[in-house]
Amino acid sequence: MAQLMTIARPYAEAVFALAEDANNLAGWSDELANLATISKDPAMIAMIKNPAYTADQIVSVFTDVMGDNLTTEGKSLLNAMAENKRLIALADVAEVFETLKAEAEKRVRATVISARKTTVEQKKKLSAALNAKFDAEVEINYEEDSSLIGGIKIKVGDWAIDGSALSQLNKLGAAIAQ
Structure with missing residues (x-):
């Protein structure tokens, strides 16, 4: 996964610069989200990985599925990625692009994982704290994971806090084992 992100970043940065220049x-x-959806289809993954298909054949499938929703620049991106055998990283290109877009718009995405359902009051406090911490509008995705026992985990890009009871128990177990 990390290797695909490394491959995806230059493509995403180039597309972002192009999109920013065109104010688009x-x-x-939207276009990258659609392309990513197509690239994640199991049949498409198999085709991308199959050396029997040429770059042109693979791009033509994307072109046919996208129809009029594929721009000239989008097709150029597909051609460049296909020629370099990088289409498998297309979903990651879309993900990196969205991160760059969010940064440019002063928005940040966060994931909060808790052992139980987060209350409205807890959501308000978390939102206010994260907005202040990152000096941006934080979009929070809430998830539940009962294996945490209690507490929460917060992930924002590369930044993370693990305040779960499971983490604390694991640390205690490691300290006792030494």
């Missing part, structure tokens, strides 16, 4: 971040966001 939303358009590229």
Whole structure:
């Protein structure tokens, strides 16, 4: 996964620069999301990985599925990635692009994982704290994971806090084992 992100980043940065120059971040966001969806289809993954298919054949499938929703620039991206055998990283290109877009719009995405359902009051406090910490509008995705026992985990990009009871018990177990 990390290797695909490394492959995806230069493509995403190039597309982001192009989209920013054209003032078309939303358009590229939609187009990349559609391309990523196509690239994640199991049949498409098999085709991309199969050396029997040429780059042109694979791009033509994307072109046929996208129809009029594929821009000239989008097709150029597909051609470049196909020629370099990088289409498997297309979903990651879309993900990196969305991260760059969010940064440019002063938005941040966060994931909060808790052992139980988060209450409205807890959500308000978390939102206020994260907005202040990152000096941006934080979009929070809430998830539940009962294996945490209690507490929460917060992930924002590379930044993370693990305040779960499971983490604390694991640390205690490691300290006792020494």
